[in-house]
Structures are given as C-alpha cells and as structure tokens.
Amino acid sequence: MTIKEAQLQVDKWITKYGVRYFSELTNMAILTEEVGEVARVVSREYGDQSFKKSDKGKKLEEELADVLFVLICLANQTNIDLTKALKDNLDKKAKRDKTRHKNNEKLR
Numbered sequence: 048m049t050i051k052e053a054q055l056q057v058d059k060w061i062t063k064y065g066v067r068y069f070s071e072l073t074n075m076a077i078l079t080e081e082v083g084e085v086a087r088v089v090s091r092e093y094g095d096q097s098f099k100k101s102d103k104g105k106k107l108e109e110e111l112a113d114v115l116f117v118l119i120c121l122a123n124q125t126n127i128d129l130t131k132a133l134k135d136n137l138d139k140k141a142k143r144d145k146t147r148h149k150n151n152e153k154l155r
Contacts, residue, residue, distance in 0.1 A: 050130045057119040068124045074117055081113040 048056070061068055069077065088107045090096045122129045148154055 050133065051128070053115075054119055054123055054129060057116060058123050061120065061123075068120055071121060071124060074121050074124070078114065078117040078121065081110065081117055085110045085114055 068074070084105070085107065087102065088105050088110050091098050091102055092107065119129065121127075122132070
C-alpha cells in the first residue's frame with residue numbers, strides 16, 4: 048500500500064465507521080496518547096522496565112499502526128499530501144545532513 052492509498056483507505060474508514068474526523072486538537076491529543084503507548088512497549092521490550100499485568104499482550108506493531116492511523120487522520124483533515132511531505136522532508140534532510148552523520152564520531 049502506498050502512502051496515498053493509506054490516506055484514501057483511512058478516509059474511507061472514517062466515512063464508513065467513524066462518522067467524521069475528530070477535531071485536529073482531539074487527534075493531536077490522541078496521537079500523543081498513542082506515541083506514549085509505543086514508548087511503553089519499547090521501554091519494556093527493549094529497555095530496562097519490567098512488564099506490568101496491564102502491559103501483557105501489547106504489541107509494538109499494533110501501537111505503531113495506531114500512531115500511523117491518527118497521523119494519517121491529521122494529514123487528511125488538514126489537506127496534507129503525506130507522499131509529497133515525506134519526499135520534501137527527505138530532500139531537506141539529504142541536503143542538510145549530507146555529511147553530518149558520516150562525520151559524527153558517536154556513530155562509529
């Protein structure tokens with residue numbers, strides 16, 4: 048699935064099941080919650096924290112998909128073409144960071 052197809056699929060889902068998009072502010076709050084859930088899984092799977100009973104069954108791929116879904120909702124409702132935005136962002140980073148990471152001693 049391309050990014051454009053994902054944006055269309057999310058829009059169809061919202062129309063069919065979600066009635067309408069939540070407000071941008073609500074979706075920003077939801078995105079923050081979802082990113083927190085990603086952090087919770089990562090800190091337990093890859094970090095030093097131990098699992099709580101309430102953490103059992105949480106999967107990183109599901110939490111990342113939740114983040115992606117809400118991110119796409121925000122893009123759709125603010126008329127952002129994520130394909131173009133990502134391409135532009137990668138171009139910017141390529142110019143800005145052309146030698147930055149290669150010259151970073153911490154990455155060797």
